[in-house]
Amino acid sequence: MKNISILFLLSLLLVSCYKDALETQxxxxxxxxxxxxxxxxxxxxxxxxxxxxxxxxxxGYATPLWEETATPNAYNYDNSxxxxxxxxxxxxxxxxxxxxxxxxxxxxxxxxxxxxIGRCNTLLDRINxxxxxxxxxxxxKAEAKFLRGLYYSILATxxxxxxxxxxxxxxxxxxxxxRNSRAEVVQQVIKDMDEAAMVLPPKFTGNDIGRATxxxxxxxxxxxxxxxxxxxxxxxGDLTKWVAAxxxxxxxxxxxxxxxxxxxxxxxxxxxxxxxKQETVFDVQYTISTTGFGNSFDLINRxxxxxxxxxxxxxxxDMKDGLPPAQSPLYDALKPYDNRDPRMYQTxxxxxxxxxxxxxxxxxxKQTGYGVKKYGIYDKEAVAAADLINSxxxxxxxxxxxxxxxxxxxxxxxxxxxxxxxxxxVRNAVELVRQRAGLVPYQVSATLTKxxxxxxxxxxxxxxxxxxxxxxxDIRRWKTAEQxxxxxxxxxxxxxxxxRNFNPLRDYWWPIAQTQRELNPNLEQNDNY
Numbered sequence: 001m002k003n004i005s006i007l008f009l010l011s012l013l014l015v016s017c018y019k020d021a022l023e024t025q026x027x028x029x030x031x032x033x034x035x036x037x038x039x040x041x042x043x044x045x046x047x048x049x050x051x052x053x054x055x056x057x058x059x060g061y062a063t064p065l066w067e068e069t070a071t072p073n074a075y076n077y078d079n080s081x082x083x084x085x086x087x088x089x090x091x092x093x094x095x096x097x098x099x100x101x102x103x104x105x106x107x108x109x110x111x112x113x114x115x116x117i118g119r120c121n122t123l124l125d126r127i128n129x130x131x132x133x134x135x136x137x138x139x140x141k142a143e144a145k146f147l148r149g150l151y152y153s154i155l156a157t158x159x160x161x162x163x164x165x166x167x168x169x170x171x172x173x174x175x176x177x178x179r180n181s182r183a184e185v186v187q188q189v190i191k192d193m194d195e196a197a198m199v200l201p202p203k204f205t206g207n208d209i210g211r212a213t214x215x216x217x218x219x220x221x222x223x224x225x226x227x228x229x230x231x232x233x234x235x236x237g238d239l240t241k242w243v244a245a246x247x248x249x250x251x252x253x254x255x256x257x258x259x260x261x262x263x264x265x266x267x268x269x270x271x272x273x274x275x276x277k278q279e280t281v282f283d284v285q286y287t288i289s290t291t292g293f294g295n296s297f298d299l300i301n302r303x304x305x306x307x308x309x310x311x312x313x314x315x316x317x318d319m320k321d322g323l324p325p326a327q328s329p330l331y332d333a334l335k336p337y338d339n340r341d342p343r344m345y346q347t348x349x350x351x352x353x354x355x356x357x358x359x360x361x362x363x364x365x366k367q368t369g370y371g372v373k374k375y376g377i378y379d380k381e382a383v384a385a386a387d388l389i390n391s392x393x394x395x396x397x398x399x400x401x402x403x404x405x406x407x408x409x410x411x412x413x414x415x416x417x418x419x420x421x422x423x424x425x426v427r428n429a430v431e432l433v434r435q436r437a438g439l440v441p442y443q444v445s446a447t448l449t450k451x452x453x454x455x456x457x458x459x460x461x462x463x464x465x466x467x468x469x470x471x472x473x474d475i476r477r478w479k480t481a482e483q484x485x486x487x488x489x490x491x492x493x494x495x496x497x498x499x500r501n502f503n504p505l506r507d508y509w510w511p512i513a514q515t516q517r518e519l520n521p522n523l524e525q526n527d528n529y
Contacts, residue, residue: 036126039136045123046140049147050211050285052116054293056081057108058154059284059399062300064469065307065375066105071471072484073313073462075497077367080306081105087485089501093511093529107513109158113151118169120148125168142199146212146220149192150401153224156185157473158510160526164188178522186228193221202257209276210398215258216282219402222248226410229417230477232508242417249411252281260404262436267346270375272397281402286395294394301376302356302389307467308367309348310497311490316462317344322439342438347374347466351492357382362492369492372467375399405433405464413457422453430457433464476508503528 035041054060062080069076070086078084082105085091096106123144127137155162163177164185197217204211225248228234229241252260261278263269269279276283288294300306317340319328330339337350345353349371353360356378365371373379375397378388389395412429416422427444430453434442448456461474475481485502506528517523 036130039130039132042123042127042130042132042140045119045126046143049116049119049123049144051293052112052119052151053147053284054286054295055108055112055115057105057112059401060293060295062296062307063105064399065297065300065372065467067469067472068467069307070485071475072489073310073466073471074372075308075310075368075489076306077308078306087500088498089485089503089507091511093514093517093525096511096513104513106510107515109154110162110513110516113155114165116151117148117165120144120151121166122168124148138199139201142196142217143212145192146196146200146217149189149196149217150220152185152192153189153220156182156189156224157227159512160509161185163523176520176522179524182233186224189224190221193217193224197221202255203259210283210285212282213258215252215255215260216402218248218252218255219281219407222252222407222410223402226414227473227477229414231479232477237417239418242414246411246414246418249407249414252407253411260407262404262408262432264436266343266437267373267379269403270397271377275398279404280398280400281404281407283398283400285398288394288396294396295399296395297375297397297399298377298389298395299393301372301374302378305365305367305371307372308365309370309372309467310368311492311494313462313466314344314348314350314370314492316459317341318439318459318463320439322434322441341463343463343466347372349373354380356380367491368497374467400468405436406470408432409457409461409464413454413461416450416453416457419450421450422448426453430460433460437464479504479508481508 036045052058056063066076066080066083068074069080070083076084076087082091082096085095086106091106096104124141127140127144130137152162152164161179161182162185163174164180165174165177166188167173194217196212197214200212200214200217202214204213222245225241225245229238229245231237234241252258259278260281263274263277263279265274268274269277286293286295314336315325318324319330320339320341321328321330322341323330325331325336328339332338337344337352344350349355349360349365351360351362351364351369355364355371355373357380358364360371362369377395377397408429412426415429416426419426427446430444431442434444444453444456458474458478462471465471475484482502482504485500485507488496488499490496506526509526511526511529512523517525
């Protein structure tokens with residue numbers, strides 16, 4: 001494909017294939033032949049494989065926060081990255097890009113994933129000729145396989161089947177490739193993750209913190225298998241798929257040497273001071289140094305509010321005794337924000353709260369009356385105006401692609417489906433998450449049936465990962481999006497904002513952008529686009 005790039009360095013390192021008529025090598029730039037000649041340049045090439053993760057269509061800018069706005073949890077008033085159209089169900093193959101990421105996550109996620117895949121494939125093809133220690137070379141290959149598998153897992157999760165390319169970018173060879181089946185892509189993801197996990201260490205230290213580990217590879221494998229086992233892709237309820245997903249998640253829990261666990265403070269988990277602690281399985285590293293890349297999480301949370309929480313999310317929070325408001329003696333309709341699940345106060349800014357030293361009113365966050373503090377450095381405390389991140393600012397908090405709470409709930413979800421009734425391992429996994437949340441009591445009743453436990457786990461996923469960008473994929477794989485994404489949405493005063501729609505015959509998958517199909521007419525479109 002024309003848009004699958006052969007670039008594999010950071011923006012300051014450009015690969016040129018120019019040769020003059022005398023076939024002399026230029027000495028003022030790298031060529032494809034002269035680049036892969038040292039450990040230093042090979043390592044820079046691997047850095048380029050990681051760097052694509054910071055693209056605006058993937059985990060850069062504020063895209064993970066905006067993805068939440070395609071769910072019942074939040075509202076995006078200006079169609080940031082195109083999620084406003086997705087939430088309304090008005091996205092199409094022709095409005096999927098509009099030429100820029102501002103409105104085009106559907107087009108640009110496809111392009112950026114292939115950009116990352118191209119870089120990984122180039123490294124895997126070239127690195128064998130680089131003079132360096134075999135142990136390091138093998139580890140770098142495993143990291144590249146992990147990243148390639150991650151990019152393909154993203155493509156399979158949003159588009160279904162895609163062209164499966166495992167060789168360096170070649171326009172003549174790749175430009176007209178048809179889509180492989182989703183099953184073939186998933187099989188490759190599992191293969192890449194298994195091979196990576198066999199080589200990668202359970203953890204890194206020092207300057208290597210943030211690289212892919214064996215636990216990270218197993219976690220992406222587990223997430224992919226859970227997606228395949230869920231109702232969207234497993235309508236018959238085939239237990240073998242659930243067994244595979246449960247085993248994959250359990251392998252992470254049992255993996256020695258990782259040090260995985262739940263960070264004790266839910267709010268502080270999402271602050272820069274606590275990056276790369278025991279709960280982090282894999283994250284995208286950000287820094288605001290002169291040579292680093294930042295994100296816009298604080299900017300969006302505090303200033304633009306384009307990830308504004310909805311009343312439906314607030315209503316979803318239980319009381320601090322673990323019971324729904326309708327069942328708890330703690331609920332007072334005149335004080336609806338009192339005595340709620342502690343995670344609400346650590347995630348949401350609401351009328352009556354205090355934010356940046358001032359009382360919060362319905363006008364503080366004008367879109368819905370609610371704001372988000374998770375993944376932001378600001379909270380109740382006042383901050384000097386000079387220290388506030390402004391419209392040109394950048395944040396340095398890492399984005400956690402997988403954290404250990406997700407591993408626990410993935411295991412609980414899959415294992416619950418495997419068994420006739422939930423066992424102690426399912427309950428223990430859920431209880432660990434609820435205990436860290438601060439629910440009293442946090443214990444789960446041993447009398448819950450499989451359907452009841454299923455609903456509890458789904459509830460815990462919604463609350464535990466609220467405003468992190470995972471719920472959109474959850475409601476799609478559960479095939480509940482057609483219920484929860486159809487109908488009106490409301491602000492803090494229960495005033496209707498807009499009515500959304502979700503077409504179950506097409507919206508579970510994204511379209512292939514028309515611009516891509518014009519470049520490659522062999523790309524078959526997803527149904528009903």
